[in-house]
Structures are given as structure tokens and as C-alpha cells.
Amino acid sequence: MNIAKVIVDVPASSINQTFDYLVPEKFQDILQTGMRVIVPFGPRKIMGFVVGKSSESSFDKLKEIVDVLDLIPALTPELLDLGKWLANETLSLYITALQAMLPQVMKAQYNKEIVRMTDSELSSEFENLFAGRDIIAYEEVEGSAISYYQLQKAVQDGDISIDYLVKSKITKKHVTMIKPARSPHLLEEAIYDLSKNAKKQLLLLQYFLEKPEAIAKQQLLKALKTTDSTVKALIDKGLLESFQMEVYRNPYDDDAFARTVALELTEEQTTAILPIKENISNEKHDVFLLHGVTGSGKTEVYLQSIQDVLDKGKEAIVLVPEISLTPQMVKRFKGRFGSNVAVMHSALSVGEKYDEWRRIQRKEVQVVVGARSAIFAPFENIGIIIIDEEHETSYKQEDQPRYHARDVAIHRGETHQCPVILGSATPTLESYARAQKGVYKLATLSKRTNEKAMPEVEIIDMRDELHAGNRTMFSRKLKTRVEQCIQRGEQIVLLLNRRGYSTFVMCRDCGHVKECPHCDIALTFHKNSSQLKCHYCSYEEPMPVECPECTSDLIRYFGTGTQKVEEALAKLIPEARVIRMDVDTTRRKGAHEKLLTQFANKEADILLGTQMIAKGLDFENVTLVGVLTADSMLHLPDFRSSEKTFQLLTQVSGRAGRHELSGEVIVQTYTPDHYSIELASNYNFNDFYLKEMAMRKTFQYPPYVFLALLTISHENKIKAVQTAQKIVQMLLKNIQSDSKVLGPTPSPIPRIKDRYRYQCMIKYKNEPDLRSYINKIMDIFKDEMRKEDLQITVDMQPYHLM
Numbered sequence: 001m002n003i004a005k006v007i008v009d010v011p012a013s014s015i016n017q018t019f020d021y022l023v024p025e026k027f028q029d030i031l032q033t034g035m036r037v038i039v040p041f042g043p044r045k046i047m048g049f050v051v052g053k054s055s056e057s058s059f060d061k062l063k064e065i066v067d068v069l070d071l072i073p074a075l076t077p078e079l080l081d082l083g084k085w086l087a088n089e090t091l092s093l094y095i096t097a098l099q100a101m102l103p104q105v106m107k108a109q110y111n112k113e114i115v116r117m118t119d120s121e122l123s124s125e126f127e128n129l130f131a132g133r134d135i136i137a138y139e140e141v142e143g144s145a146i147s148y149y150q151l152q153k154a155v156q157d158g159d160i161s162i163d164y165l166v167k168s169k170i171t172k173k174h175v176t177m178i179k180p181a182r183s184p185h186l187l188e189e190a191i192y193d194l195s196k197n198a199k200k201q202l203l204l205l206q207y208f209l210e211k212p213e214a215i216a217k218q219q220l221l222k223a224l225k226t227t228d229s230t231v232k233a234l235i236d237k238g239l240l241e242s243f244q245m246e247v248y249r250n251p252y253d254d255d256a257f258a259r260t261v262a263l264e265l266t267e268e269q270t271t272a273i274l275p276i277k278e279n280i281s282n283e284k285h286d287v288f289l290l291h292g293v294t295g296s297g298k299t300e301v302y303l304q305s306i307q308d309v310l311d312k313g314k315e316a317i318v319l320v321p322e323i324s325l326t327p328q329m330v331k332r333f334k335g336r337f338g339s340n341v342a343v344m345h346s347a348l349s350v351g352e353k354y355d356e357w358r359r360i361q362r363k364e365v366q367v368v369v370g371a372r373s374a375i376f377a378p379f380e381n382i383g384i385i386i387i388d389e390e391h392e393t394s395y396k397q398e399d400q401p402r403y404h405a406r407d408v409a410i411h412r413g414e415t416h417q418c419p420v421i422l423g424s425a426t427p428t429l430e431s432y433a434r435a436q437k438g439v440y441k442l443a444t445l446s447k448r449t450n451e452k453a454m455p456e457v458e459i460i461d462m463r464d465e466l467h468a469g470n471r472t473m474f475s476r477k478l479k480t481r482v483e484q485c486i487q488r489g490e491q492i493v494l495l496l497n498r499r500g501y502s503t504f505v506m507c508r509d510c511g512h513v514k515e516c517p518h519c520d521i522a523l524t525f526h527k528n529s530s531q532l533k534c535h536y537c538s539y540e541e542p543m544p545v546e547c548p549e550c551t552s553d554l555i556r557y558f559g560t561g562t563q564k565v566e567e568a569l570a571k572l573i574p575e576a577r578v579i580r581m582d583v584d585t586t587r588r589k590g591a592h593e594k595l596l597t598q599f600a601n602k603e604a605d606i607l608l609g610t611q612m613i614a615k616g617l618d619f620e621n622v623t624l625v626g627v628l629t630a631d632s633m634l635h636l637p638d639f640r641s642s643e644k645t646f647q648l649l650t651q652v653s654g655r656a657g658r659h660e661l662s663g664e665v666i667v668q669t670y671t672p673d674h675y676s677i678e679l680a681s682n683y684n685f686n687d688f689y690l691k692e693m694a695m696r697k698t699f700q701y702p703p704y705v706f707l708a709l710l711t712i713s714h715e716n717k718i719k720a721v722q723t724a725q726k727i728v729q730m731l732l733k734n735i736q737s738d739s740k741v742l743g744p745t746p747s748p749i750p751r752i753k754d755r756y757r758y759q760c761m762i763k764y765k766n767e768p769d770l771r772s773y774i775n776k777i778m779d780i781f782k783d784e785m786r787k788e789d790l791q792i793t794v795d796m797q798p799y800h801l802m
Ligand SMILES: Nc1ncnc2c1ncn2[C@@H]1O[C@H](COP(=O)(O)OP(=O)(O)OP(=O)(O)O)[C@@H](O)[C@H]1O
Pocket: 263, 264, 265, 266, 269, 292, 293, 294, 295, 296, 297, 298, 299, 300, 425, 449, 450, 616, 654
């Protein structure tokens, strides 16, 4: 078995195959399938994954593997298979699918390094540069005293070499540890020999006499209020020694979580959990849809199911949406399972993520709680997979591989023969329809655990406000209620229902709207910096003083972004203390959590924000929820807009009155009769489901059909249109008679980063060969994609139609 089959890291569609490499003698014993290797590829050295081994190859003159990056395989055999399935499902490259399963740091990085080739003394500039090291990053030369010529000469003289290295960006964190180097009686002897002035040294030695275990130096210095030099003196005397220890960066202090125990389940919970427990004990795979109103105790059902899985010695994966992965959420899992839980969250640093991943890989934890990509956790003995808030669109990845975590979960659930639980107060139509057909097993929690009623929802028709002369964005009712709430010392959540919405700039004289010169989208006004920015390509320019079209100075920013609401609120209810939560205020790491903590500590009366405040938050003092513009999402060009509106209104209403105090919800809208608003206000999921299903049937949208979205983009508009037309023609020749191809039409954002974008949509019921037609089409345009920078992207079951 001295031939390795390697998938190389070359993201070109022509290279979706394995290459054979010779395994050199020295690696033959250690090399296993699933390891990352460095291989020569053309003139370069690149990273690849070993996906198989063999004793023969149909090629001769094989090149050798240069290096092996892992000592234990980065990917298990199951994940290698999963990658193949994923690549096929999403029409992406195998290498892309494999890379998607690993933490960021393990993706290859191509670096130039300077390597010292000799032991003899180099010129002082070089000695300074190396400073005792043998290999340094190429970048260190920049800014040093060494010129390019000197560098070149040193290479020619053979003193150094410059290597193009594939380096995996792995950064392990080490701490310096201190421990006694002698036995206790020798330490005691040393104490007698100490000079009287060496009080600190005495303290240190006494410490180690009592506690001979190694301790982190920083901790030691702090505990004994001493300095580095004291420790060093004892090391020099050979009494103590220091060594490096690798530590995991654990962003959570596990001891800080008070342990919780299983609650006695309510009747509904007991009924819901029973078939799940049966699945677990019989090692059977079913998909359960846990439809439970907000506050009905879904999480307790998850926790107790997981406990069963752990008792069987198996592992659990729990997915929660990125924005719900708050300290509150982490606490619930760490509180029950302690340090047995790894957390995979995008707000962690690259190193922290890597450490959490390794804790999973080394089986040091049995539970992972994480956002979308945690579905690839390298567990090998999975006993349950849970997807909380299964309706969340963030479970769909928007770059290659464009997968939905739910599909991956079900696939892994089949492989491991374990239950998959999809939980939500507002399941997607797709999932609910499957549950109705019996494909998924439905479990329902219809009541809050504390038997509190869902808060009363009042709909305010904003047209009436206008007629009554109220031109503000707050109805009179909402204003009064907010004021009363503040007077009672209770808190308020205000939702501005607008995804990606922000302030744009318009001329009041001629109506000119300032757009990005590279994308067909309005620029966003950022008040703090007084800049206009494009959220698609990061173009920016200063806010103009006059209109570029008509030179009027009446150019102003418009719209009700959160900043504007905040300003309006300050005028209307000056006593209100407001925390604003939107993309701008939460961009910095940890900002999101900090704002929530401030709100929980009652440092503000009002939490004002976008979508991100609607999910999973549980503040006992919140008694009023206001939705400022319930219908703004209804007008987006998206067949799911009613569904998303219904989900959002239901979720946000669930934030009020969860505890002792009862809650109230005020929903402001210009379309009070719209069924998604009306039915959400009655918490009537069932009627909403029926009504929306009827709409989907009439207009032929999922779950009645499947979708595939092809987006074609090019710098030249004509080229983009023509290619799109050709593709539509080809598709029409191949599809079944009951399938449809719509388009080509310009994408909802017709130009991004100077590229024109056209799309076509395939609606189909049954197209077993669709993936292979699309692959064939991609193959036809392969050369144009490579040479002329034509881009064709495919999104199977798209969520984001832009
Ligand atoms: N069996 C039980 N007995 C008493 N309290 C319970 C029980 N189960 C859950 N709870 C409590 O009820 C509250 C709501 O439960 P939980 O947050 O799990 O609901 P949820 O359905 O996940 O809500 P949401 O969808 O809003 O996140 C929590 O405070 C939880 O501790």
C-alpha cells in the first residue's frame, strides 16, 4: 500500500479527481486515509487529503508525498464519505466539501519562509533577523535592515533558503509551568542554606514543599506576589524547573456554571420525549419535528434526550442559530453537562475554535453545541443530533458548498442510526409538510411550562395613525405603553423588522438616490463616520454636500434604520434609556453579549434592534414587545416572505411575559389584514400553515416543487445574458415535461462588484438526473469560466434569492 490517492487543494472544476502519489518509506507506517499531506503539483507544492491507499497505480512515474501534516487523520472515514455525498448534493468540488468540515486554521495557507541553512555565524543583520530561530516568516525581512540584494546573495551563498511552504495555520497556545526540580527533603535543605534576605525565594520553596504539583508561572507569581527574577534565581540554582505546556483556550469558565439537574417533565414533554428515548435505546433513526410554542420547554426535552445518549456512551450534536448562541444558551448546556460540552461559535477566535474542535476529535467531550458547521463535528459514535429553531435560514450556507445543515444532519443520523430532532415554535413549511405526511414524526408542546398564556397581541393600523395626524413611526398606543412600562420599571423590546435594511441617501429635489458605482444597490449612510458605504463590496465615500445630479443642497439620508428609530425615540420619550442592537453595534467581538448583559442588568429600558433580538432571549423583566414595521419584509421578492414574517412575529412575541409578569405585544403595520400578520397575532400556526400551503400550491413553490437557482455573472453584460440564455436552452432540452425553467432574468441585485448577474430558476418535482445535466453544462463552459472569468454558481434549494 505505497500509493496514496489524494484530493488536491486546487479549486478548479477540471480537477475533481484523485491523484496518485508515492508514499515515501518514512511515511509508510504512519500515513492513513483522512490525513492532510503536502504534495508536488505542477511547479508548486500544495495541500491535499489522502482519501484512499492502494498498492498499484495505473500511472507510472509517480511523484512522492513531500510531507504529512497530521498524526491522527483530520477526517474520519465517515466524514470522507459525507464529503463525497455533500459535493454531489451541492454540486461543489470534493475538496471544497472536505475543507468545509474542518476549522479555519486547518485550511492550507501558502507562506514564504526563510530557512537558515548553516550553523556558522552569519552577518550581524542576519543574526539579528533570525534571533536564535532557524525558520522565520518572510514578512520579517520587510522592515529589517536587510536589502533584497543581501537576501539574494545569501541564497546564492547557500546560507539561507527561501521556501514556498504550505503551512497550516495552526497555533497552539503554550504556557510556562513551574515545578520543583528536587525532592522535598532537598528543597528543605535548600531552605536552610538560603540567605536571610531571600525572603521571596523562601516563600516559593515553602509553597512547593506544600504543593509539589506544577503550576502555571503567571498564576504562581500572582499568588505569591513575587517576580520572574525570583523564580529564575531558583531555576538557576537547579531547585525549580520550568517547562512549556500546551493549553486549550477554553473561552468559557466551566466552573462558573451552576450545575442543574433534570426537571420533572410536564405531561406534554413526557409524551414528546418517549419516542425519542425509544429511538435512542433501540439505536434507530427517525426524524422528529418538535413543534413547541415559545417557552414550552423544548430545551429540557433536548437535555434529557442527550442525557440518555451520554448514558449509552455516545455523543450528541446540538445546532443552534449563530445569534442564539448567547451565554444564556451556553449556560443551559454547560450547566447540565459541565466541561463535557464543546462550543463552536463564530465569535470565538480562530485558535479557540481549533481547540474546541480538537477536544471533540480527541473525544474529550461528548456534546457539541454550535452553529451550522458544528454539524461536521468529528464524533464517531453519534447518538443524537438536535437542530434548535430549525426554521432559521442561517442553517443554509450561502457559499460553496451550499448545504443545509438539516440535510447533513439527517444524512449523518442515517449513518449513525440515531434520532434527529428538529425543534421550533414555527417550523418551516417543508418540515411541517413532511411531518404531516409521516416522513418526520411530529411531537407537539402546545403550552408554556409555567402555564402562562401567550401574551396578547394588538395590531395597530398605521394608516389610521397617519389620518389622525401622527407622522412619527410610533403609534400613540405604543408610545403610551412604552411610557407606562418605563414608569413601572419594566423593560421593552422593540423590533425593527428589516433585514439588511439601512439608511440610504436621497436628494429631496430630484429624487436621485446615491448608489454604489460597482453594484446596483443604494449606498448606506453611516452616521458615526459620516460615510456612505456599500455593504456588498465595501466601497465607501464621504456623504456629499450637494446632489451630484442637480447640485441641490437638499440631499438627505432617509429611512427608518435603527439609528433613526433611536433618534426618534430620544425625541419622543427622552427619559428612555435605549440599547441599540444591529449590525453596526455588534460588529466587534463580544459586543452582542455585552449589550445583552447590560439589558439583563436593567441598565436600559428598551432593547431596540433588528432580527437578531427576536431569537431565544429570555429576560424576566420584559413585559412589552413592540414591532415597528411588521410588513416591511412582506414586499421583498422572496416567496418565503410571508413565512418569514409569521416566524419573526411569533418569535418576537414569545419574548414577552415569560415569567411572573404578564406581557403584551403591539404590532404596527400598514397591512393589518395580511394573513401572516393576522394569524401570527393569534398564534395560529395551523391556519397559517394551511393558507400558506395553498399559496405555494397555486404558485408552485416549495414544498410542492424543488428549486435550483443558477446565477451567471460576467463583467460584460451581453456575455452574461447570452450565456444565461444558452444555459436555459440547454436545460429546456433536458428536463422532464412537468419541470419549468424560469428566466433568464436579471438577479434582484443586477450588478455586484462590477459584474452583471443573471439568473434562471428550475422548478421541478422529480429530476433524478438534474445534477448531472447541470454538471454537463458547467463542463461546456469550463474554458470560459477559467479563461474569461465567467462565473456560474448553482444553488440547490436556495434560500437567498438575491
Ligand atoms: N418540566 C419543566 N418543569 C418546570 N420548568 C420547566 C420544565 N421544562 C422547562 N422548564 C422551564 O421553562 C422555561 C422555558 O423553557 P425553554 O426555554 O426550554 O422553552 P423553549 O421551548 O426552548 O422556548 P423558546 O422557543 O422560547 O426558546 C425555562 O425557564 C425552563 O427552565
